[in-house]
Every structure is written in C-alpha cells, then in structure tokens.
Amino acid sequence: MYTMNGAQLIIKMLERQGVELIAGIPGGANLPLYDALFASSAIKHILCRHEQGAGFLAQGISRSTGKAAVCFATSGPGATNILTAIADAYLDSIPVVCITGQVPASLIGTDAFQEVDTYGMSIPVTKHNNLVRSVTDLLYIIPKAFELALSGRPGPVLIDVPKDIQTAMISFLKWPQPGCCLEQKPTDSSQLAMAAEMINTAKRPILCLGGGIIHAGASEAARALIEKSSIPATMTLMGLGALAADHPLSLGMLGMHAARSTNMALQHCDLFIAAGARFDDRATGKIVEFCPEARVIHMDIDPSELSKLKTAHIALAGDVKESLHALLPTLEPNGRKIWRNYIEVLQEMYPLTSPEAVVPEKPYGLILKISELLQENGFVATDVGKHQMWTAQVFPFTRPRQLLTSGGLGTMGFGLPAAIGAALAFPDRQVVLFTGDGSLQMNIQELATAVEQQVNVKIIVMNNKSLGLVRQQQNLFYQKQYFACDFQIDIDFAAIAKGFGMKAFNAEPGCNVAELLSVILTQPGPCLINVPVGVEEEVYPMVPPGASNSIMLGGCNAEKCKC
C-alpha cells in the first residue's frame, strides 16, 4: 500500500514516466507540487523567468528528443502566460504535458485570487485537457496525458490541478503503467497498391516531406523511396532536415519563401505526394492554384487532415513511416531523366542566392558561415522573422530534429527558451540560435536562465533595428508606408547580455565577422553576439500572402522571370 498526497503522486508518476527535466515557475496554487518536486532526485527543475519561457523550454526538450516534455505554471497569470507556448506546441504537434496549479476546488467559480478558467481557455489549444476533480483520478489522468501527447498525431496536453487535490491524501495498491505511444492501425493495403500504381505511372512526381516525417522518424524510409523512384522532394518548414539539403533530389523548402525553381517545378508536377504535411497556406499559397496539374496522394496519421484543404485522390491514413515502408517494394526503379533535367535547368536559371549575397557580412553568408563552424551534431534554433526564413532557405540541414523553429503559430520569443531546452537535453552538443532584435526582446529574460544553467547556447542577434518581416510587408504591400516597425532607440544587446552575466560580443562595422563567429562558437557556455544587418535586406523571393505560388516577388533573378 502506498500513501502520499496528490502532489507527491504527480511527481512520482512523472519520475516513472522517465521525466528528467521540468521547466516552470512556482506560485501559490502549485506550491504543494514544488514541495514534492524538492524531494525528487530524478527530476531537475529549471527555473525560468516567465512561464512562456518555461513552455518553450519544454518544447525545446521535446523537439530535440522526440519525447514528451513537462512544464509547470501556477494558476491565473501563470496559466495565461504559458498558454502561448502550449498553442505553439499544438500547431506544430509537439508532445508537451503542462501541469498548472488551480485555486482549491471549493473556490472554483468564485473569482478567487488568481483564478482563471484555465480548463476553458486551453480547450482550443490542446490535444486534450483535464481539470482534476478527485485525487484518485490522477492515477489515470497522468499516464493518459502522456499516452495522448505521444500517440497518433502528437500534441500538448494540459492538466489543471486544484490546490486541495495536490494536498489531499491517497492510498493505493498498485502503480499504473506509464503512458506511452500506442500503435496505429495499419494503412489500408488497397489504397497503398493504388498509390504505388500512381507513383509508378507518374511522369513528374514531387514528394513533400512535412513535420510528420520527423515525428514518425520516417526520414530514412522517405529517402529510400525518393532514391528508388528518383522522386524530387521538397520540404515544409517543419520538415526541413528530413532529407539532407545537399541530396541531389532535394528541392529545399516550398511555398512563400521557396527558391523560384521549387515553386515552378510544383506548378508542373503531375503527382504531388504529401507525406506528414498538412497543406498550410504558407506552403501552398492560394490553394486552388497549387499544383494545378497534379493528382494528390496524402499520407497522414491524422485522418482529419486528409482532404481537409485539398481533396486527396488517394488518402493513406496511418503512420507515415509504415506507409512509406509498405510502398517501397512496390515501386519500380525509375531514373526520371527528363523530369530531373527539367528541374535542374530551372535550378540553374533561378538560383536562390548570388555570390554577392553569401559573404559573411550579409545574412545568407552569416548563416552559411555558422553552418561551417557548427559541430555536425549541433542544433539550430530560430525565432520568427526574416532571420528565420533566411535560415530555412540556406542553412544546409542534414538531419531531422536539427532545426527548432516555430512553424504553425510563428511565435516571436520561441527561440531562446527552445534553444536552452535543447541544450539541456543534449548537454554535450552545441546549439546555435538565430534571432532578431525584435524576437529576442520577447523572451529576453531567459538570458538569465541560460546563464544560471550554463547551457551551450550561442545566440546570434541579426540586428536590423526593426521588426524586419513586418517592415518587408509594408515595403511590398503597403506602399512603403513604414509604421510601427522601426525601433526608435538603439539597444546594446551585448551590454544587456553582460548584465545577465553572459559573455557577449558586438560585431562592429568593418570587423572580421567570420573570425568573430569562430571565436564565439568556441566559447564554453552561453554566449551572445550582436551582428548588424542592413534594414533593407529582404527575404526573397516572396509570394504575397493569399496569392498563388506562381507569383514570386523580388530576389536575385526576379527580372529573368516574368511570371
């Protein structure tokens, strides 16, 4: 017979789940949980400086490891602060278990101090949520939360625990089994046979790898299929790394900031195979004009994604890795010489970068320089903005989970705490964060967490003194009427980092940027470098929001292409 209180029960069950790190901030309504956590030797608590930071830190752990990660917040403001990070996890299908404190059950509904309806507010941004109503329910709810977070399409689960449930005593005879990822129903074999036939007879197929490939650990399976049937493959932002950027069949990212050649090839494909991708509007552009000549095969573990936005001729509901494995032996080897030649010509005609753009003083060059210096097993985190898109465009990602970026929600402030999370999960690897001066300010307090934990995070602030991507939209679509996008003060980020006790550098005009970058990457522990970036540097090409992917503005070969 085991006897303990609800808070101790939660911590013990988290230990039994194999949880080693919890990010969070204590407050009145979750103090019993913290009291129980103090007694745990298996779990290390990471004290963040804002609950949103704690949520993103947990995401960094989860995105880099593929395991479910845990974060804690107190009731009221703690809960509202963490919800942005939970919504972000929901849109990118990241398994996070968030445990919030709540006012005692007897006070719920009385507008008690720090009471908000966390349960109600988290319904639309979680895969599932619970308001715990009795201490015995925890025996079922905690393992179930992990099972739900990890199974099928992963996602965040929130558990709201009233304070009196945390202190209530419970006696029980047997520990429940830890929750784990459940197996999926196999993909329909007749649909698989039809898909194979469609691929074998296609003349101009393109495979699109989404975040689902990464969640499913299916990148090897995808590569085998790509190589056997010579299928050129593009990736969504969430899929980057699924196929090495230097693979001869890689087309890089598709959509709003794709290379011209990639979107052009998609306009001409006769078969579009979406694997773990969900036809996001940033990827497809105006959907009625996306891949106009193509039949569609859609593989997804979530049946509700199939034909949600574009009708699939063949819908393969199931684990994408299993579907790809099942397809492989039924595919006929095919060189696809004509199609590949066609694409190669496009790629030669419309390169993404130019020799002038890849010098280390320019954004692309800076990112490429870091890619040379970063250890092969290192991680790359980004914030949201131009710097994120430049990184997605040119960083040569070689493996899944290498890139940590906020795709679906596009949340500024994601980068720093997520980078810290990855660095805590992999203490002997390097993590580089590309951030903007705008994004960094959204969770800048986590510099303190980085220093306190002495994580191996190198922060590259690409500082254009503006909300760059917003400015770019005003440039292109609002007649250059720049408003509320240029910062009116100069911020000395190196001085701020130093104030937190972090080593920091400033790339002064005229300095040798490449040399400075190699210095910061060899520093032990956290380190920040501020690099000025011209405010006029834009991310090109760009498909106007809502327009077809055939309309691509700007870039080094815009005049060549009157499309």
Next chain:
Amino acid sequence: MQKNVNVEMIDKENRSAVMVLELMVNNHPGVMSHICGLFSRRAYNLEGIVCMPIGAGELSRMWLQVNEELKLEQVIKQVQKLPDVVSVARHAAGHPVFSGLAAFM
C-alpha cells in the same frame, strides 16, 4: 477516378442540408465545452444540441443537429478525434429527438 478538387472551390451556397449526429461521450462538466468549442472554432454550423446522461452517469448521449453537407466528413473526423467522444453515428434530418422538441418551440 476523382477529379482534382480543391475543397475551397466547392460552391458553398444552396448545398447545405441538416444532418443529425448522435454521440456517446464521457460525462463530465467540460465535455459540452469541448464539443461546442470544436464547432465554433472550426466554423461548423451547429443548430441544435440535446444531451442527457445515460446509465449510471458515466456516459452521456448527445444529439447534434448539424447544417454542413459539404464539410460533414470533416466534422465527423474532427468530432471522432476528441478523446471524450466514445462513438459517433449519423442520421438523416428529422430525427425524433428534434422533431419531439419542436412541440415545445
């Protein structure tokens, strides 16, 4: 073989029809919020709802009057995804649950 149809291109006018979905759900105070929240945030038309606990009160049965012919498959898949939903059955319009209620209107 199906044509390459873009879902957003389908003519949205004059093609709606009322259907009734019958759900079995876990009975707890939040389950109505989950169901109604799903319909409102995905902009599915929900016109009527009847819900009663069954048996010992562990489960409830719920009837939803849904006005979504084109998106009906989507609606059903999304409803099925909710962990609190045990089963979903579909019925044509004019289900006795709602026609019976009409007497009170």
